[in-house]
Amino acid sequence: xxxxxxxxxxxxxxxxxAAHGVASVGANCLIxxxxxxxxxxxxxxxxxxxxxxxxxxxxxxxxxxxRWIDIISTNPHINAKLNCFVTEIQRTQDGFLTTAMSADGxxxxxxxxxxxxxxxxxxxxxxxxxxxxxxxxxxxxGCAQKFINIEGKxxxxxxxxxxxxxxxxxxxxxxxxxxxxxxxIYEIMPASGGLARNITQCVRDFNIPLHLSTTVTRVAGxxxxxxxxxxxxxxxxxxxxxxxxxxxxxxxxxxxxxxxENEILSKFGLxxxxxxxxxxxxxxFMTDCEGLFLAGNVLHVxxxxxxxxSEGEFAGTSAGRYALGELSKGAERVEIGHDEHIxxxxxxxxHLDHEGTxxxxxxxxxxxxxxxxxxxxxxxxVSRKPCPAVTAGEMQTLIIDKSKLIDGLxxxxxxx
Numbered sequence: 001x002x003x004x005x006x007x008x009x010x011x012x013x014x015x016x017x018a019a020h021g022v023a024s025v026g027a028n029c030l031i032x033x034x035x036x037x038x039x040x041x042x043x044x045x046x047x048x049x050x051x052x053x054x055x056x057x058x059x060x061x062x063x064x065x066x067r068w069i070d071i072i073s074t075n076p077h078i079n080a081k082l083n084c085f086v087t088e089i090q091r092t093q094d095g096f097l098t099t100a101m102s103a104d105g106x107x108x109x110x111x112x113x114x115x116x117x118x119x120x121x122x123x124x125x126x127x128x129x130x131x132x133x134x135x136x137x138x139x140x141x142g143c144a145q146k147f148i149n150i151e152g153k154x155x156x157x158x159x160x161x162x163x164x165x166x167x168x169x170x171x172x173x174x175x176x177x178x179x180x181x182x183x184x185i186y187e188i189m190p191a192s193g194g195l196a197r198n199i200t201q202c203v204r205d206f207n208i209p210l211h212l213s214t215t216v217t218r219v220a221g222x223x224x225x226x227x228x229x230x231x232x233x234x235x236x237x238x239x240x241x242x243x244x245x246x247x248x249x250x251x252x253x254x255x256x257x258x259x260x261e262n263e264i265l266s267k268f269g270l271x272x273x274x275x276x277x278x279x280x281x282x283x284x285f286m287t288d289c290e291g292l293f294l295a296g297n298v299l300h301v302x303x304x305x306x307x308x309x310s311e312g313e314f315a316g317t318s319a320g321r322y323a324l325g326e327l328s329k330g331a332e333r334v335e336i337g338h339d340e341h342i343x344x345x346x347x348x349x350x351h352l353d354h355e356g357t358x359x360x361x362x363x364x365x366x367x368x369x370x371x372x373x374x375x376x377x378x379x380x381x382v383s384r385k386p387c388p389a390v391t392a393g394e395m396q397t398l399i400i401d402k403s404k405l406i407d408g409l410x411x412x413x414x415x416x
Contacts, residue, residue: 004030004079005323006316007098007111009086009264012040013305014117014296014312016068021316022115023077027323029316030109031080032100038080039065040119041142042305044149047170049197053306064305081107089114089264095291112323115285115293115315116265120258120301122167128256131218137225141167141255148178156251160228161185162216164192164199166303166393168255173202175253183249184209186216186230188237191367193393195303215239216252225250260298268292275344276300282333282349283358283402285315286322290329293319300346300361303395307361314359334408341365341413343392350402350409358400362411367391370416373398378406 006022008015011033022029037043042050045061052058055067072078084107088099095112122140130138137156139147145167147153159180161168164187172182185203190213192199203210217229217239231244260278270279270288278299285293295315296308321327332352336345345362360375368390375383375398382404390396390413400409 002030002107002109004028004109004111006030006113006115006319007032007096007109008115008117008316009089009098010040010117010119010296010298011035011038011080011082012117012119012296012308013042013065013068014119014298014308014315015040015115016065016072017309017312018115018117018295018316018319019072019078019080020068020075021313021318022320022323023072023075023316024313025317025320025324025326026077027320028077029079029320030111031078032084032086032098032107032109033080033082034085036082038069038082044142044146045170046149047174050305053304054309061305068309086264089268089292091268091289113291113293113319115295115312115319116262116298117294117296117312117315118261118264118298120260120297123254123257123259125254128254130216132220132229133222135219135221135223135225137221137250138219138252139254141165141171141253144251144253145171145174148174154178154180155253156180156225156249158183158249159251159253160216160247160249161253161255163187163255163257164194164210165255165257166194166198168253169194169198169202171253171255172208173206176206176208180251182206182208183247184211184230186211186214188213188215188233191392195393196391217241217244219252220246225252228252258297258301260301262294262298265292271348273344273348276346280348281346282329282351283347284318284322284327285311285347286318286329291319291322300344303393307395311361336360337408337410338362339410339412341368341415342411345411350400350405352402352405352407356402358402360398360400360409360411362396362398363394364390364392364396364413368413368415372414372416374412374414375400376410376412377404377408380404380406382409
């Protein structure tokens with residue numbers, strides 16, 4: 001049995017920053033990581049573009065991870081155990097009892113608070129009902145990334161990519177650099193879901209065809225993929241099969257969305273948020289279960305790892321304060337409302353009886369040019385941010401002074 005004030009499940013960018021946050025308020029914590037090293041998905045992201053906001057420097061994924069590992073490695077308040085797979089979290093009278101399987105056998109950890117920073121997983125072929133057989137040569141984009149960057153293996157000679165999220169765009173460029181021909185990226189939506197910089201640096205700069213409002217309907221091949229059938233979609237995102245055509249290729253990468261790894265919390269009866277496929281939290285990243293926190297991609301999928309670290313660090317300070325008896329849920333919690341231009345907000349709730357500021361993160365429903373993001377409370381405007389352009393693929397944030405809140409918070413996007 002191990003006792004700690006805060007248990008952090010997941011040693012990726014969110015978990016590493018959360019540990020730093022816990023230690024910054026004087027509490028101790030333990031990180032449980034299922035892999036054999038800290039860093040999470042960053043270890044296979046050898047491209048640059050990380051750390052511009054956090055460290056004012058452009059780093060690769062492994063470099064960014066090791067910056068955080070160096071920060072926490074000498075802190076006596078922080079410990080970590082690798083090769084630990086958490087199987088159960090139970091609520092106890094004094095906090096939580098977490099069970100994990102480790103290299104040394106069964107491990108039990110008692111803690112006052114738990115932070116879940118387990119990230120997310122990719123949707124595979126089965127989750128999108130991809131027609132045809134199941135030949136080899138079909139990978140999720142992250143799986144292909146691991147094969148190439150970690151294992152040093154080639155995934156194919158001629159590849160197509162379904163979905164234009166950031167990982168799909170980055171892997172299109174990576175395949176070109178490894179000598180694989182990329183016949184095209186096929187995106188069912190009328191606009192790419194990736195960051196503008198990735199569309200430019202990974203697609204346009206490498207002259208990779210990007211087919212919008214187009215999807216892969218089925219695959220062909222018995223032992224190895226021989227090609228894909230693609231078709232344009234109508235306004236209801238339904239394939240127009242009369243215009244279907246065959247594209248020869250031996251590899252298909254799927255970049256069709258991410259799902260937060262939060263199933264271990266299903267028995268807690270927490271409020272579910274369909275727009276994020278995760279649970280609702282307040283401005284301290286605490287769920288309906290007091291002492292249980294979420295941060296990073298397990299809460300909602302972020303586009304920048306710097307944002308994941310910021311969320312993790314703040315969740316860590318909140319959990320550390322809670323474990324020390326300095327933070328409670330509060331009595332006056334209100335839901336953050338928003339107009340039709342916004343998909344969701346994280347957090348979903350905010351307290352009226354706490355001081356300070358709160359950062360509200362959200363995504364817009366589609367791309368807009370020249371907008372003003374506004375926040376209202378009691379019919380009065382409490383915050384605004386003009387933006388020359390916003391896209392559905394990029395996270396937006398708004399800082400709220402909680403002392404200005406009267407009876408709740410409502411966000412709206414005014415399109416100029």
